[in-house]
Amino acid sequence: MPRQSPALTKALNGSCAIARCLGVLDDPWSFLLVREALLGRRTFAEFRDSLGIASDVLSARLAKLVEADVMTRTSYQEPGQRTREAYDLTPAGRELSAVLIAMKQWGETHVPREAPAKVDARGRDGESSVTFQLVDEHDVAVPADEVTFVRS
Amino acid sequence: MPRQSPALTKALNGSCAIARCLGVLDDPWSFLLVREALLGRRTFAEFRDSLGIASDVLSARLAKLVEADVMTRTSYQEPGQRTREAYDLTPAGRELSAVLIAMKQWGETHVPREAPAKVDARGRDGESSVTFQLVDEHDVAVPADEVTFVRS
Numbered sequence: 001m002p003r004q005s006p007a008l009t010k011a012l013n014g015s016c017a018i019a020r021c022l023g024v025l026d027d028p029w030s031f032l033l034v035r036e037a038l039l040g041r042r043t044f045a046e047f048r049d050s051l052g053i054a055s056d057v058l059s060a061r062l063a064k065l066v067e068a069d070v071m072t073r074t075s076y077q078e079p080g081q082r083t084r085e086a087y088d089l090t091p092a093g094r095e096l097s098a099v100l101i102a103m104k105q106w107g108e109t110h111v112p113r114e115a116p117a118k119v120d121a122r123g124r125d126g127e128s129s130v131t132f133q134l135v136d137e138h139d140v141a142v143p144a145d146e147v148t149f150v151r152s
Numbered sequence: 153m154p155r156q157s158p159a160l161t162k163a164l165n166g167s168c169a170i171a172r173c174l175g176v177l178d179d180p181w182s183f184l185l186v187r188e189a190l191l192g193r194r195t196f197a198e199f200r201d202s203l204g205i206a207s208d209v210l211s212a213r214l215a216k217l218v219e220a221d222v223m224t225r226t227s228y229q230e231p232g233q234r235t236r237e238a239y240d241l242t243p244a245g246r247e248l249s250a251v252l253i254a255m256k257q258w259g260e261t262h263v264p265r266e267a268p269a270k271v272d273a274r275g276r277d278g279e280s281s282v283t284f285q286l287v288d289e290h291d292v293a294v295p296a297d298e299v300t301f302v303r304s
Contacts, residue, residue: 018252018259022184052163092258099251107172119168123298135284146275151270
């Protein structure tokens with residue numbers, strides 16, 4: 001699997017917090033693996049079958065997410081089976097839900113599809129839909145297309 | 153530049169809205185280019201110099217963002233110079249600020265660095281900091297680490 005160019009490694013290192021997040025989620029598979037984990041998938045086979053990802057790529061991506069403390073790996077054994085490994089999101093990994101919800105809302109608005117496969121974000125009760133809002137220091141909603149960035 | 157494997161193309165196509173957003177922002181450079189555009193950079197040279205990205209990679213990434221309607225390309229000419237091109241975020245591109253703000257808050261919390269380079273998000277007045285919150289259907293704040301996803 002091709003990895004980062006030296007220029008990209010430099011752009012992601014020691015830099016702003018956006019880049020530091022990208023240093024952890026550095027290809028689309030990583031985001032999709034977090035999505036699948038938030039959907040309740042835990043085992044290597046579950047991730048592989050739901051995403052259609054090659055086993056070697058999956059191994060490398062899961063190892064990186066474990067190393068970055070986004071997931072933890074635990075061993076388990078079912079009777080008569082060999083030992084297998086399960087992957088669970090850490091609290092930090094679960095908090096990536098915010099990034100995925102922001103992406104979901106953008107994709108729904110700007111890359112519409114007929115009859116799309118749908119993923120909904122739910123709160124602790126499993127019932128209420130969760131949405132993403134931007135707010136200013138006074139808790140007033142800010143439209144995303146009015147935001148600018150500044151270096152400070 | 154290595155492009156998507158067939159497995160990844162399949163995972164990103166016709167799928168959930170998160171994957172559709174990842175189909176547009178399919179490598180870390182694309183996110184960083186949107187960040188730089190939100191910081192006010194417009195020209196090829198500005199993007200290249202601020203990110204240290206190779207020219208051929210930059211050309212390909214900008215072309216993809218234009219094709220996806222995240223940026224528009226316009227030609228301009230300064231006296232005595234050849235025609236050059238500038239890139240501006242579309243309204244859809246500006247709305248990616250939401251995704252980057254979610255990544256920034258995650259990076260600040262979970263990948264801390266001493267003396268990091270800092271990017272702040274600001275509202276229309278240029279003064280007020282913008283942050284995100286997750287809310288349920290009753291407008292009650294939901295901690296990001298309590299969110300689960302469901303297919304519907």
